[in-house]
Amino acid sequence: MARAQTDHMDVRAFADEDLIPMMARGDARAFETLYERHSGAAYSLAYRMVGKQALAEDVIQEAFLNLWRSGAHYDRGRGSVRTWILGIVHHRAIDALRRNSVHAKRRSDDDTAAERLESPERVEEDVARRDEASIVRGAMDVLPADQLKVIELAYFGGFTHTEIADMLESPIGTVKGRMRLGLKKMREALAHGAVEA
Amino acid sequence: MNVGPDHERWADAAGVYVLGALPTDECAAYEDHLAACPTCRAETEELRVAAQALPLSAPAMRPPPALKSRIMAEVEREAELLASASGAPRRAPEPKRRRFNFSLRGVIPAVGLACAALVAGAFGGAALFGSSSPQTIPFESTISNTSAELEMTDDGATIVANNLPLPPEGKVYMVWIQKPGQAPEPTSALFTPRRDGSATASVTGDMDAVETVLVNTEPIGGSTTPTSQPVLTASVS
């Protein structure tokens, strides 16, 4: 009954920011539209972090059900809906990494043969997504290897700065400094739209 | 620019913070510092733009269609229940054109998203995004080894359980709220534990008048009145 309200309306015409309050009132179609728009980026992030298909699916399921149940907490002053969703996924994935301590066994270069065997389907990126991705990858390519490494271990690996310092046998201050410098450099490269051809 | 007290201690922490790499306890302390230190706040906001771009570099993968089916099945069940519990449908707002406004320069920093919740499940929307500090109440459990807590905030509650067994075939766990002298009211919170027995469920809404929060098992899709005895009970007031 209540659901009928949007069944005959094209919810896809709504902006993300307008779908959130609809979803918070229990509109499953509004949620579904958000899922369709953002699950690709969300799943790609989760898989990049946890490196296992089943675990990435768990992360996405938890993150999106969390989103569905807590949509009322979105604050548009804090950033785009996509940024918010990816933030939830990121936290969920860190949580999963720690919970499953896949973590301890993972290496900093996570492209092992076993992971490739159970890889989910790689997809062709659409034009918009490809442009974004290449801008970001271009900005990451600007970084010296030691800065990129600590940033990747922290963000994608879910390691704390002290764990990273142990792992690399570097002083904590050095690790912190590399993170800060690397992000600063990346920020500048993004601002200039740095894209490696 | 002004710096807050204890600024020396947090020199260089901004990068660690926006990457989510501060341990949970330090993260809360750093957020206190941020509230008092404009210099660190400005730096955090600058670096966050870069950190928030990182996920876009991940190789594009297609989520399996079965995953969407699983998630939508749960969402549909909860939506049905919410609709039957809350009565009249509410009108949707007027449609607006979807905005295509991606701009790396225009990403507004999302404050307060960098503290990773490292305890399994301490992750409900309320716990993460609410502004006030949650109040934690233990559940009494009828299942041995199962422990659970209720985290209360201004606008809802999150149930965090551990060692919760799978519900019987065709059943899910369901959360009920009870006000003094009244029958339990259904909530939209239906859940099953993860493989490791941990579970979280969120109840949104004003919990002021609620005396007891109950969890029992119900047929998939939930019920409007309880059909089994509670397995978890928390006395709120």
Ligand SMILES: [Zn+2]
């Ligand atoms: Zn400071």
